[in-house]
Amino acid sequence: MIADQTPDPNADSDWGLATRAIRVGHRRTAEGEHCEPIFPTSSFVFDTAAEAAARFAGDAPGNIYSRFTNPTVQAFEQRLASMEGGAACVATASGMSAILATCMGLLRAGDHIVSSRSIFGSTTMLFDNYMVRFGIQTSYVELDALDAWAAAMRPNTRLLFLETPSNPLTEMTAIAPLADLARAHDCVLAVDNCFCTPALQQPLALGADLVIHSATKYLDGQGRCVGGAVVGDAKRVGEDVFGVVRTAGPSLSPFNAWLFLKGLETLELRMLAHSAAALEMARWLDTQPGVTKVYHPGLNSHPQHHLVGDGKQQRAGGGIVSFEVEGGRAAAWRVIDATRLCSITANLGDTKTTITHPASTTHGRLSPEAREASGIGEGLIRIAVGLEAVADLQADLEPGFRNYELRGA
Ligand SMILES: *Cc1c(COP(=O)(O)O)cnc(C)c1O
Numbered sequence: 163m164i165a166d167q168t169p170d171p172n173a174d175s176d177w178g179l180a181t182r183a184i185r186v187g188h189r190r191t192a193e194g195e196h197c198e199p200i201f202p203t204s205s206f207v208f209d210t211a212a213e214a215a216a217r218f219a220g221d222a223p224g225n226i227y228s229r230f231t232n233p234t235v236q237a238f239e240q241r242l243a244s245m246e247g248g249a250a251c252v253a254t255a256s257g258m259s260a261i262l263a264t265c266m267g268l269l270r271a272g273d274h275i276v277s278s279r280s281i282f283g284s285t286t287m288l289f290d291n292y293m294v295r296f297g298i299q300t301s302y303v304e305l306d307a308l309d310a311w312a313a314a315m316r317p318n319t320r321l322l323f324l325e326t327p328s329n330p331l332t333e334m335t336a337i338a339p340l341a342d343l344a345r346a347h348d349c350v351l352a353v354d355n356c357f358c359t360p361a362l363q364q365p366l367a368l369g370a371d372l373v374i375h376s377a378t379k380y381l382d383g384q385g386r387c388v389g390g391a392v393v394g395d396a397k398r399v400g401e402d403v404f405g406v407v408r409t410a411g412p413s414l415s416p417f418n419a420w421l422f423l424k425g426l427e428t429l430e431l432r433m434l435a436h437s438a439a440a441l442e443m444a445r446w447l448d449t450q451p452g453v454t455k456v457y458h459p460g461l462n463s464h465p466q467h468h469l470v471g472d473g474k475q476q477r478a479g480g481g482i483v484s485f486e487v488e489g490g491r492a493a494a495w496r497v498i499d500a501t502r503l504c505s506i507t508a509n510l511g512d513t514k515t516t517i518t519h520p521a522s523t524t525h526g527r528l529s530p531e532a533r534e535a536s537g538i539g540e541g542l543i544r545i546a547v548g549l550e551a552v553a554d555l556q557a558d559l560e561p562g563f564r565n566y567e568l569r570g571a
Contacts, residue, residue, distance in 0.1 A: 179245060179360065179361065179430055180430050180431075182241065182244045182245055183241065183245055183426045183427055183428075183429055183430060184427045186240055186241045186244040186245075187236070187237035187238065187239070187240035187241040187244070187423070188237060189233075189237070198234065198237055198420060198423050199233075199234065200234050200416050200417060200420045201228075201232055201233045201234050201416050202416055202417065203228060203232075203416075204227065204228050205226070205227045205228070206224070206225040206226055206227070228413065228416065229408060229411050229413045230408040230413075231408075232413075232416045232419070233416075234416035234419045234420050234423070235253050235413070235414050235415075235416055235419040237419070237423055238253055238391075238414070238419040238420075238422050238423050238426075239251040239252065239253050239391070241423060241426055242360075242375070242381070242391055242393060242422075242426065243393050245360040245361075245426065245429075246355070246360045246364060246365075246366055246373050246393040247360075247364055247366045247367055248366050248373065248393035248394050248395070248399065249394070249395050249396045249399075249400070250393070250394060250395060250396045250399040250400035250404070251391055251392065251393045251399065252391065252392050252399055252400075252403050252404045252407050253377075253389065253390070253391045253413070253414035253419060253422075254389065254390040254391060254392070254407055254412050254413070254414055255388070255389060255390070255412040255413060255414055255415070256376070256378065256388045256389060256390050256412070257282075257354075257356065257374070257375060257376025257377065257378055257379075257388075257389075257390035258284050258285070258288065258376075258390070259390055259407075259412035260374050260375065260376070260390035260391055260392045261285055261288060261354075261374055261390075262288060262412070263392065263403050263406040263407050263410070263412060264321075264352060264372060264374060264392050264403055265288075265293055265298065265321070266406045266410070267398070267402035267403040267404075267405060267406040268320065268321065268350055268398060268402055268403070269293075269298050269320055269321060270297075270298075271296055271297030271298065272297055272298075272318055273297075273298050273318055273319075273320040273321070274298070274299050274300070274301070274316050274318045274319045274320065274321075275289060275293070275298065275299070275300040275301070275319070275320070275321045275322075275323055276300070276301050276302075276303060276311060276314045276315065276319055276321070276322050276323070277289065277300055277301070277302055277303075277322070277323040277324065278302070278303060278304070278305040278323070278324040278325060278326075278328065278335070279302040279303065279304060279305065279536065280305060280325070280328035280329065280331065280333060280536055281323070281324070281325050281328070281329075281354065282325065282329065282354065282356075282376075283524055283525065283527065283528075285323075285354070301314045301316075305324060305325075305326065305328055305333050305334070305335045306333060306334070306335045306465075306466065308335075308339050308340070308343070311340060311343055312343060315343070315347050315349075319347060319349055320349055320350065321349060321350050321352060322340060322343070322344045322349055322350070322351045322352070323352050323354070324337075324340065324351075324352075324353055324354070325353070325354040325356070325357065326353065326357075326358075326363075326476075327357050327358070327459055327476075327480060327482070329357065329482065329524070329544075330457075330482065330484045330518070330520045330524070330525075330538065330542065330544035331457050331484055331536075331537055331538070332457045332458060332459050332464070332479075332480070332482055332483075332484065333465075333466070334459055334464075334466035334469050334470075334475075334476070335466070336466075336469060336475060337351075337353060337365050337368040337369065337370055337475060338368045338369050338475075340370075341368060341369025341370055341371075342369065344369075344371070345369070350371045350372060350398065351365075351369070351370045351371050351372070352370070352371065352372040352373075352374055353365035353370045353372070353373055353374070354374045354375075354376075355373045355374065355375060356374075356375055356376045356379050356380070356511075357379075357380075357480050357482060358433075358476055358480055359375075359380045359381060359429055359433055360373075360429075361380075361429045361430040361432075361433035361434070361477070362433050362437070362476050362477045362478055362480060363475060363476045363477065366393070366394070368475060371394055371395070371398065372392060372393065372394040372398065372399065373392070373393040373394065374390070374391070374392055374393075375390055375391045375392075375393070376389075376390050377389040377390055377391055377418075377422050377425075378390070378509075378511070379509075379510055379511030380425075380429065380432065380433060380436070380481070380510075380511035381422050381425050381426060381429065381511075382421055382422055382425040382511070383425045383428065383429065383432050383511060383512070383513065384425065384512060384513055385509055385511075385512035385513075385514060386421050387417075387418040387421050387422075388418070389414050389415075389418045389419070389422055390414075391414075432513075432549065433478065433480070433481070434478060435549055436480065436481030436547055436548070436549065437460065437478035437479050437480055437481060438478070439481070439547045439548075439549070439552050439555075440458055440460070440479060440480065440481045440482065440483045440545075440547040441458060441460040441461070441478075441479050442552050443458075443483050443545065443547050443552060443555060443556070444456050444457075444458035444460065444461050444479075444483045444485075445461070446552075446556055447483065447485045447559075448461075450559075450563045450566075451563050451566035451567040452487045452488050452489070452493070452497075452563055452565070452566030452567075453485050453486070453487055453563070454486045454487065454488055454541070455485060455486040456483065456484075456485045456486075457483065457484040457485065458479050458480075458482070458483045458484075459476060459479040459480060460478065460479025460480075461479075481510070481511070481546055481547045481548075482510065482544065482545070482546055482547070483544075483545045483547060484520075484542055484543065484544045484545070485542070485543055485545075486539055486541045486542050486543075487541045487543065487566075488541065488566065489541060490539075490540040490541050491519070491521065491522065491540040491541070493541060494519050494521075494540065494541050494542065494543050495519060496562060496565065497543060497559070497562030497563070498517050498518075498519055498543060498562070499562075500559075500561040500562035501517060501558045501559060501561075501562065502558060503515070503550065503554060503555065503558040504516065504517040504545070504555070504558055504559070505517070506518070508523050508524050509546075510546030511546065512546065512548055513548050513549045513550075514548045514550070515545060515546065515547055515548035515550055515555055516545070516546045516548070517543065517544070517545050518543070518544045518545075518546075519542070519543060519544075520538050520542055520543075520544050521533055521538055521539065521540050521542060524544075525538050
């Protein structure tokens, strides 16, 4: 049983982000434990048959079954909702099931989605291979082309979907004008905030209706487990998306929710550290032999750099740096294979730095033409900068650049 020994987790509107990340959603049990408890239970017991009936009928509050609600999962949901500034949050088994539940909860056959082109590969597959089977079409537009978004709107458009910054090229767009466009067409604007997290960017405050997370990435922050979440208003998220999750069952496990609760506590510190390290890496990469282009929102050369900084849309540049090397795929693979410290893996948001060749992994299923159109060349390398010492990361990459130096000499 939850004994309310701590303040109402929702009575916290004056708390700063760091305080909410540590304190919201924590209700102690009668044991008085200092750390958030885990409730690894599939179902909950009632005192009487009448109480069971009242809970099932929705006449009495309380848990019934962990596919519906679980106190550890609810603690994570309350904390993330507070950090994103949303009234409701529904946690899911993965980031992809957060997107699926959003589509199933808010759309019906005959509806239309407008999405930015450079989105997570599985999201594209969900829209193009699966949502179409249920009569939902998707149009893709360039992220930063507001005119293209407006031109793509149809009378049946119900959802605008985007990621900013994008993966792997860190393209960005201003969220507020797209929120205005969505409102003018009676549509929902959903922002996949995986790359920024609420520590760097809060789309709801900029007018977006929904924030979607792969908690697998920075919210956990230590590469331990898979999960997701949708944050927004009480009707769309608290009723419509929650209804899909409790019925269809992509519910978050209480163990994973507990890990994410721990992750949120250090989120702001980590995101600022990832951002600072990534910017330092980006500037350094820009000076390396063989590197022809570097992508990071914190660089002055980034086309939407004006959106980055304190008080701007995105507080800092984030942890992702991509760069192009001369010599195409073979050269990029040589640079990657010369590293010893960086992990060759496609995951991101981890304390451990990861290095990826997008053209042959995350974006390998695109046709060469589609990749070319998205600007993802064979020489492109993506680094998700972790929290190791920057000097050690530079020393790890240096051997890969030495070949270029020798050739140039
Ligand atoms: C990883 C990722 C997802 C999918 O999340 P999973 O937890 O892997 O299901 C969605 N969007 C973005 C931007 C991601 O990086």
